[in-house]
Amino acid sequence: MSETTDDVQRGLDEPRSGDPDEFVAKKKHSLALRWMHWINFPVLMVMMFSGMRIYWSDRRDPYTLGIGSWEIFTFWPDKVNSGLQLSATLAKGIAFHLVFGWLFVINGALYMLWLSRKGQWRHIVPDFQSVKDAGKTVAHDLHLSKKKPVQGKYNAAQQLTYSAVILIAVLLVLSGFAIYKPGQLAWLEAAFGGYDWARLVHFSATILLFGFFFIHIFQVIRAGWSNFASMVTGYLFERRGHDGVQPASAFGADLAASDTPDDADTAIHEGVDS
Amino acid sequence: MTGDARTPAEAERERRLREQTDDGEIISAADYRKRSRRSFLSFAALGVGGYVGFNRLQSMGSRDSDTIPAALRTGLEFNQAVWETIQRDGARARTFSVSDIEEIRVNGRHGLRATSNATAEADLIQVSDEEAAAWEITMTGVDGSNLDPIPLASIKSDFNVHEMVWEHKCVEGWSNIVQWTGVRVSDVLERYAPDQLDADWGVMRTPAMTDGGRQEREYSAAIDRYTLDHSQTLFAWRLNGEDLTNGHGAPVRLVTPFKYGIKQIKRIGSIEFTNDTPSDYWTDRGYDLHAGF
Numbered sequence A: 001m002s003e004t005t006d007d008v009q010r011g012l013d014e015p016r017s018g019d020p021d022e023f024v025a026k027k028k029h030s031l032a033l034r035w036m037h038w039i040n041f042p043v044l045m046v047m048m049f050s051g052m053r054i055y056w057s058d059r060r061d062p063y064t065l066g067i068g069s070w071e072i073f074t075f076w077p078d079k080v081n082s083g084l085q086l087s088a089t090l091a092k093g094i095a096f097h098l099v100f101g102w103l104f105v106i107n108g109a110l111y112m113l114w115l116s117r118k119g120q121w122r123h124i125v126p127d128f129q130s131v132k133d134a135g136k137t138v139a140h141d142l143h144l145s146k147k148k149p150v151q152g153k154y155n156a157a158q159q160l161t162y163s164a165v166i167l168i169a170v171l172l173v174l175s176g177f178a179i180y181k182p183g184q185l186a187w188l189e190a191a192f193g194g195y196d197w198a199r200l201v202h203f204s205a206t207i208l209l210f211g212f213f214f215i216h217i218f219q220v221i222r223a224g225w226s227n228f229a230s231m232v233t234g235y236l237f238e239r240r241g242h243d244g245v246q247p248a249s250a251f252g253a254d255l256a257a258s259d260t261p262d263d264a265d266t267a268i269h270e271g272v273d274s
Numbered sequence B: 001m002t003g004d005a006r007t008p009a010e011a012e013r014e015r016r017l018r019e020q021t022d023d024g025e026i027i028s029a030a031d032y033r034k035r036s037r038r039s040f041l042s043f044a045a046l047g048v049g050g051y052v053g054f055n056r057l058q059s060m061g062s063r064d065s066d067t068i069p070a071a072l073r074t075g076l077e078f079n080q081a082v083w084e085t086i087q088r089d090g091a092r093a094r095t096f097s098v099s100d101i102e103e104i105r106v107n108g109r110h111g112l113r114a115t116s117n118a119t120a121e122a123d124l125i126q127v128s129d130e131e132a133a134a135w136e137i138t139m140t141g142v143d144g145s146n147l148d149p150i151p152l153a154s155i156k157s158d159f160n161v162h163e164m165v166w167e168h169k170c171v172e173g174w175s176n177i178v179q180w181t182g183v184r185v186s187d188v189l190e191r192y193a194p195d196q197l198d199a200d201w202g203v204m205r206t207p208a209m210t211d212g213g214r215q216e217r218e219y220s221a222a223i224d225r226y227t228l229d230h231s232q233t234l235f236a237w238r239l240n241g242e243d244l245t246n247g248h249g250a251p252v253r254l255v256t257p258f259k260y261g262i263k264q265i266k267r268i269g270s271i272e273f274t275n276d277t278p279s280d281y282w283t284d285r286g287y288d289l290h291a292g293f
Helices: A002-010 A031-055 A078-084 A090-117 A128-141 A156-180 A186-191 A195-223 A225-233 A262-273 B008-021 B029-059 B070-086 B129-133 B152-157 B185-192 B225-229
Strands: A023-027 A064-067 A070-074 A235-239 B026-028 B136-140 B146-151 B161-169 B175-184 B201-205 B220-224 B234-239 B253-255 B270-274
Touching (some): A031 A078, A031 A090, A031 B029, A156 A195, A186 A195, B146 B152, B175 B185, B185 B225, B185 B234
Antiparallel strands (some): B161 B175, B234 B253
16 A cells, blocks of 8 residues: 555656566547647647737727726736737737638548547546536545545546537637638628627637637646656556556546545545545 | 445446546556657657747737738638638628617828827818818729729718618627718729629729828728628718718728728728738738728
8 A cells, every 4th residue: 555655746757776576557538639620729729829919900899807987907918918929919810820720620520530530539528426426526626525536537527618619619610710701701701690699709719719728838837757758658657557548637637646446545545544 | 434435326426437448558668668768758858849839920020010820810811711712692790779879089180180090170281161072082993093983062962861780890899889970982982883883803092181291101901802792881971960070080991890990990081902812901900901890
C-alpha cells in the first residue's frame, strides 16, 4: 500500500530506475485525432484574433454584460485594444477570418466524420447517466468528494463538456455563415432571428469557447505531463498490468496523479476511512 | 465501508466504458521513448514552422496601408469561386416593413469631401439643385468607347420606381434597417447600355469634383454582373423618404442588400464596363473585391 501511495506522490512520468520494464505505453489518441486537435489550436487563435479586429472596427455599441443600465463588463476594455494593436486593421482581420475560417470548417468536418465513422462518438456523446454523473466529477475535482468519477476514455463531465464544445463550434460556424452571406443564405440569417442576433450568437459562442480554452488549459496543467504528452505522442505511459485507462478529471484532462488500480485505490480509502 | 467505493452498477458502467475504449495497443517503455522523441520533435518543428509562417503572413503588406498579403487575396478569390458556384439567381435579401426603419449615420465620405477629413455635411462638396437637375452618368463600354450618358431625370421618370426596406450592412459590423427609393439598375442598363449586358463588371466612380480648391481622391466601386442584374440593386435618390443628402450620396447612388456599404457607391458619375477583373477604392486597401452577401 505504501508503494501505491509513493506512486501517487511521485507520479508516473518516469519509470523507477533499474526497473525499466515495469512501465508500458498504451495507445490513447490516434494520429488523426492529434492532428485535428493541434490544428484547431492555432486556427482558433487566428480566428479569435482576426475576429477581434473585425469586432473592434466599430466601437460605438460594444457588447456588454449586465442587466439594464448596470454594466458588469464591456467587451473589451481599451487595454485589450491597445495591447493587441487592433486599430485600423479591419481589412486584414476580414481576410484572415474568411480564409482561416475554412481551415476550422474543414478540420471540424473531418473531426465529425472521424467521430462517426470510427465509432469515436461513443466516448464523447453523454447518455442520461453521464448527465447525472457530471456533478460528481466536478465535486471530485473541487475536492468536495473523494470519490473518483466513473471513467471511460473520458468521464461524465468531460463528455458533457466536449459535446457542448462541439455544439458551440457548430453554432459558431452556422452563425458565421449567416453573417457572411445573409443574401445567399437569407434563410440562415432568418433562422438566427436576423443579422443582429446572428452576430450576438457568434460573439457569445466565441466567449464560451474562450472560456472552455482556459478551463482546458488549467485542467491539462493539473493533470500533469503524461496526460499532455499523450496528446502529442498518442501513448499514455503507465504501469504494466494496469487494467483500464487513465482516470480523468472534468472538462478536458486526465488526472495522471491519481492513477492507481481500482482495487488498491478502494483499499486505501477503506483503510483510511474505516 | 465508505461512499467512495464503486457500487456494482458503477463498476459495471466503468467496465463497459473501458471496453469501448480499450483498443489501445501496448508498447514497451523503450519503444515509447523512441516514438515519444520523434513525436515531440515533429510537434516542435510544426509549432515553430506554423508560428514563423503565420508571422510572415501577418507582416506581409504594410500595416499603414492596410493592404493584405497575396496569399490571403488568393484565399478571398477562392471564397468568391465557392460562392459563385453555389449562388442562386433567385436569392433575395430579407426585406422589412416601413415601420422598422431606423436612422442611419453618414459613415463614408470618400469622394465627397471638400476638405481633408471633413465630417460635417457643410464640409462636403455640395451638389446644387441645378447640378442635380442636369446630372448625368457617363458610360464607357468594354471596348473603351463612350456610350450615351444616362440622364438622372430619365432615371427618375422613365422606369418603375421601387421602394425597398432592407438592412444596410457596414463592413465595420453595424447595420441599420433603411428604406430606399429608386429604380432597378438592370432596367436602366437594359435601355441605356444594351450592348454591355454581358460585361462581367461595371466599375462605378464618383466624379472628380472641385470645391474650395481641393480635389478629393476619386471613389470607385467595382460591381459584378450578378449584382448589377439583381432585382434588389437600385439607383436610389431617396433614403427613408427624404432626398439624399450630400453625405448620403446626392444626387444618385447605388444600393443593394447583396453588398457591404463600401460597394454602395454614393454620387455616381460614371460607369465603366469591363471583362477584366478590376480593382476599386477599398480593394486597393485590402478589402475583398466582391464584399458581397
